[in-house]
Amino acid sequence: MNQVLLKASGLVKRYGSKSVVNGIDLEVREKEVVAVIGPNGAGKSTTLDMILGLKRQDAGSVTYWRDDYKASVGVQLQSTPFFPGLSALDNLKLFAAFHKRRLSVEEGLRVLELCGLRDAARTEASRLSGGQQKRLAIAVALVHEPKLVFLDEPTAALDPRARREIRGLIRRLAESGASVVFTSHDMEEVGKLADRVVMIRSGKVLAHGTPEELPAQYGVANLEELYLKLTEEAAI
């Protein structure tokens, strides 16, 4: 069995008296693609933030496979943060330096090409279109060839062509041996890309399993129906 890269146990997050994450467990193994799905406000991003150390959990623990894991983890947040005034290529070089990597122009252009951004390399990052900024955020997450990649809604607000390219990129990442954790609202995408699906609602895990076994387990035709069924049941 592949090595466990990440183990989050019993994660809890409260804001005042309101619990937004209620004891979530998540395990990610080497070379695995895990999709975290759920409606808006389910606690997906808060869970990711706790796993990444951006928010402190009120209870539970997060363990990575090594202490200096940050050098081997790539993150694309829902927002697309870049340094104002710097081009796409310069932002990439800067983030590579943050990961203690020296990136040559050729290497930078190669990563940008992988994300379909080679032509925009010299454009100031803040002047790129929304879709291009999303792709640059993914390029930044991949610039140091991480072993574990977190992608928070990587295809949201993209046109069909860009969505297809990003899906292809995730597939290639998985084939290259990286583990990917991604959130999505697109069940077709989840079904095509994920090895395992974790469904969250109201800060709790409602169901988890492979995209093939989950619908069968709940007696529905596909993931989308399962999503609707479980989120409706939880809402009642």
Place this chain on the structure above:
Amino acid sequence: MIRTVFRMMLVASLKDKITLFYALLFPLLLMAGLGYCFDSPEYRQRLLIGVIALGTLFWAVQGVAFQVYGQRNKGVYKLLKLTPFPTVSFVLALTLARTVIGLIINAVILLIGAPTFGIAISFSGVIQLLLMLVGGMLCFTCLGFLVVNFSRHEGQINMLSNLLQIPMVFGSGAFYSLSAAPEWLARLGKCFPFAYFVEGLQAAAKADIRPWGVSMVIMLGFAIVILVLAALTFRWNPDREPGLRMRKSGAAG
């Protein structure tokens, strides 16, 4: 790696055209305007030093505050926190980049102002001036970090900067002698580092080592205190409330 970060911060700072305007064109215009109105040789030396001091203050405090605000609100510090690169190294690289640009700006002002006003500064005076500028730049950059740590939006950066800069400038003797000013104004000025910075620059212009040294030590003392306060209140996350307390309310995503 810090070299790459330093170089990129240099590029990013040079793209910040509004603060470049403040730091270079505004002091030059001020120097030309006041130099035209007051043409005594003694005043012109005070004016040149005052303009350099004011330019340094604006460049360091407001310049860094707006730049850090922009970067923090874009969320880049969140991503930085997810990398193995230490935040302190990043802050150092940004501060050094801005110090280098600030020194170049001041060199331009000095190279234009000194011959225009017929002011001669000895070699040792130039070295003292340079060291005082570096010290001042570091001190006021720390103050800029402190200002942005306590600002929720851009309007508050302006308000807080002015709240600090106005008493500092009026109580410093940068553009006029405080001998005829009310005593409380001079005392107020001594509560801030800018007065010592101006005194140090004025002493450097005369290559007067003793008052220069005293001013430098006091100003660096201020810099250390401000640096500690800035480090304790540093906010990498724009959602966090200013100060040391964590946010207590919010929504899940």
